[in-house]
Amino acid sequence: MNDASDHGSGNTHKNFIEIEIEKDFASKQELVGRTVYTRFPPEPNGYLHIGHAKSICLNFGLAKTYGGHCNLRFDDTNPTKESEEYVNSIKTDVNWLGFQWDKLLYASDYFEQLHDWACQLIREGIAFVCDLNADEMREHRGTLTQPGRNSPYRDRSIEENLDLFARMKKGEFPDGAKTLRARIDMTSPNLNLRDPVLYRIMHAHHHRTGDAWCIYPMYDWAHGQSDSIEGITHSICTLEFEDHRPLYDWFCKTLRIYHPRQMEFARMNLTYTVMSKRKLLQLVQENHVSGWDDPRMPTISGLRRRGYTPESLRMFCERIGVARFSSTIDVVVLEGSVRDHLNTIAPRFMAVLDPIKVVLTNYPEGQTEWMDAVNNPEDPSGGSRQIPFTRELYIEREDFMETPPSKFFRLKPAGEVRLRYGYVIQCNEVVKDAEGNILELRCTFDPTTKSGSPTAIERKVKGTIHWVSASESAEVEVRLYDRLFLSENPEDAPAGKTFLDNINPNSIRVVRAKVEPEVAKQLPGAKVQFERNGYFCADVIDSKPGVPVYNRIVSLKDAWARMTTRDNKA
RNA sequence: UGGGGCGUGGUGUAAUGGUAGCACAACAGACUCUGACUCUGUUUGUCAAGGUUCGAGUCCUUGCGCCCCAGCCA
Numbered sequence: 001m002n003d004a005s006d007h008g009s010g011n012t013h014k015n016f017i018e019i020e021i022e023k024d025f026a027s028k029q030e031l032v033g034r035t036v037y038t039r040f041p042p043e044p045n046g047y048l049h050i051g052h053a054k055s056i057c058l059n060f061g062l063a064k065t066y067g068g069h070c071n072l073r074f075d076d077t078n079p080t081k082e083s084e085e086y087v088n089s090i091k092t093d094v095n096w097l098g099f100q101w102d103k104l105l106y107a108s109d110y111f112e113q114l115h116d117w118a119c120q121l122i123r124e125g126i127a128f129v130c131d132l133n134a135d136e137m138r139e140h141r142g143t144l145t146q147p148g149r150n151s152p153y154r155d156r157s158i159e160e161n162l163d164l165f166a167r168m169k170k171g172e173f174p175d176g177a178k179t180l181r182a183r184i185d186m187t188s189p190n191l192n193l194r195d196p197v198l199y200r201i202m203h204a205h206h207h208r209t210g211d212a213w214c215i216y217p218m219y220d221w222a223h224g225q226s227d228s229i230e231g232i233t234h235s236i237c238t239l240e241f242e243d244h245r246p247l248y249d250w251f252c253k254t255l256r257i258y259h260p261r262q263m264e265f266a267r268m269n270l271t272y273t274v275m276s277k278r279k280l281l282q283l284v285q286e287n288h289v290s291g292w293d294d295p296r297m298p299t300i301s302g303l304r305r306r307g308y309t310p311e312s313l314r315m316f317c318e319r320i321g322v323a324r325f326s327s328t329i330d331v332v333v334l335e336g337s338v339r340d341h342l343n344t345i346a347p348r349f350m351a352v353l354d355p356i357k358v359v360l361t362n363y364p365e366g367q368t369e370w371m372d373a374v375n376n377p378e379d380p381s382g383g384s385r386q387i388p389f390t391r392e393l394y395i396e397r398e399d400f401m402e403t404p405p406s407k408f409f410r411l412k413p414a415g416e417v418r419l420r421y422g423y424v425i426q427c428n429e430v431v432k433d434a435e436g437n438i439l440e441l442r443c444t445f446d447p448t449t450k451s452g453s454p455t456a457i458e459r460k461v462k463g464t465i466h467w468v469s470a471s472e473s474a475e476v477e478v479r480l481y482d483r484l485f486l487s488e489n490p491e492d493a494p495a496g497k498t499f500l501d502n503i504n505p506n507s508i509r510v511v512r513a514k515v516e517p518e519v520a521k522q523l524p525g526a527k528v529q530f531e532r533n534g535y536f537c538a539d540v541i542d543s544k545p546g547v548p549v550y551n552r553i554v555s556l557k558d559a560w561a562r563m564t565t566r567d568n569k570a
Numbered sequence: 571u572g573g574g575g576c577g578u579g580g581u582g583u584a585a586u587g588g589u590a591g592c593a594c595a596a597c598a599g600a601c602u603c604u605g606a607c608u609c610u611g612u613u614u615g616u617c618a619a620g621g622u623u624c625g626a627g628u629c630c631u632u633g634c635g636c637c638c639c640a641g642c643c644a
Contacts, residue, residue: 143640223644239638451603462605559606
């Protein structure tokens with residue numbers, strides 16, 4: 001067995017699941033000669049989100065760590081909520097995250113077997129057909145503090161149960177008319193054991209089995225047995241299924257079939273977003289976002305479109321760890337992960353998001369110099385490119401201040417700043433309109449300071465800013481995304497309000513940016529860094545050939561912004 | 571308030587009963603033609619109270635707090 005400690009990215013200790021797995025393999029007779037077998041079992045009733053990524057990384061990661069296998073199994077036992085669209089999106093997302101399943105399976109593959117096992121239980125007198133309707137059943141179930149009462153149909157004969165169940169299967173009864181239940185214990189303090197429903201009648205078309213069935217197994221009746229059939233050694237799920245484990249165990253034991261071990265871990269919460277399927281659906285349906293893959297959504301498809309890489313998501317899952325404590329992860333951990341990955345791979349470009357014109361009064365009109373610029377300082381093999389330098393340029397509006405604070409290293413009246421890969425310039429004049437708005441900055445450049453020249457090296461200036469030629473640049477649409485919600489926990493809204501009231505009205509800002517020519521040539525999906533701004537991704541949907549539209553994935557860390565906001569607060 | 575879980579710095583996550591560590595964040599400094607990256611350093615923690623023990627985050631007792639369960643959803 002391999003050592004679980006080598007996951008990379010710093011996290012060298014084992015989590016509690018790995019520890020338990022190792023104990024099991026060291027001590028359990030039935031595991032001798034076997035390897036770890038896990039499964040990722042989504043219901044295809046929606047799009048996967050970052051919380052699922054944690055489960056995917058865990059299940060597939062365990063298999064990889066221990067040289068075992070992991071299946072992708074769709075828990076498709078409720079045809080009214082499921083569709084092939086979701087099946088396909090889930091397959092895409094799992095693969096995109098970088099994982100290959102051993103087998104692609106469906107709970108519906110086992111419908112026949114599950115049905116046979118149900119008949120077995122009936123024949124053994126431990127399952128019965130119940131005529132109680134939903135309301136009556138709820139009433140008989142009791143409450144958290146009061147025991148339930150036996151169904152009046154609990155003691156039907158085996159023959160009658162067999163007959164009734166067969167007729168349920170044949171379609172003789174309408175939806176809801178009858179259920180098949182296990183005879184366990186209506187007084188159990190665990191509500192899951194109070195004669196749970198095994199089958200319900202649903203005259204619904206299933207996306208895989210069509211109209212072959214009109215009775216469908218419940219989750220509890222399907223899940224453990226599916227694990228068992230597949231030879232899953234460790235069935236890993238989230239904490240809310242903990243109360244179901246006694247049932248899971250009871251079914252395996254009662255059916256006398258291979259018995260996987262269910263283990264639960266805490267699902268993740270993320271600050272500044274919502275994760276429940278219902279709320280995500282609501283955001284989509286009420287058009288608060290453009291769709292499941294809106295770049296502001298915490299869905300895998302949204303993060304992918306935003307520009308997150310599989311590597312960054314895996315790194316994130318590694319960093320947050322696995323435990324049984326319901327934690328809330330600060331979204332900065334997610335943002336930090338994508339920064340760390342993109343820093344190593346993203347080519348650098350210059351882009352001015354909020355341009356202000358600079359005229360170099362001593363620079364020849366009509367002249368263009370091609371300046372050499374490094375593509376990625378983190379990647380020596382990345383090479384370099386040429387950027388046009390001209391008399392008229394754009395710089396970022398916030399890189400100039402007329403009356404700056406003391407630590408402001410950028411351009412100011414009579415001050416000097418280096419233009420990255422260009423020259424050192426000095427600001428001589430601020431041209432304004434009648435209202436006092438700055439129209440342009442008139443500056444002079446120092447010809448001895450050309451980037452890369454020997455004379456440039458001696459010249460030290462505190463600040464370096466990015467720029468783009470006014471005449472030799474392109475213009476692109478850039479979408480500046482911010483967090484979708486204003487509050488850390490959008491769900492805790494004041495009385496009478498909902499999470500929707502916490503939506504950030506400025507979660508997207510669209511600008512036209514001036515960019516160096518190369519930026520306009522990037523292909524959809526390209527991930528780049530706009531120097532001193534952030535990481536950006538050419539949108540896969542809205543970019544057209546030769547006309548990319550950029551999404552801001554995440555800004556760069558900004559010590560200056562931190563410093564200024566802190567001073568303002570003080 | 572029946573049952574099941576869970577409480578370790580700001581956020582996560584470790585620690586056969588034996589020096590409370592790691593990551594992220596923050597802060598300070600160094601470096602810097604990205605106020606990025608990198609490097610160095612620093613701050614901050616065992617829910618509480620008792621008990622057992624030479625020694626308790628870990629074991630025991632009591633209390634407090636949080637999460638999950640009353641679908642013919644998963």
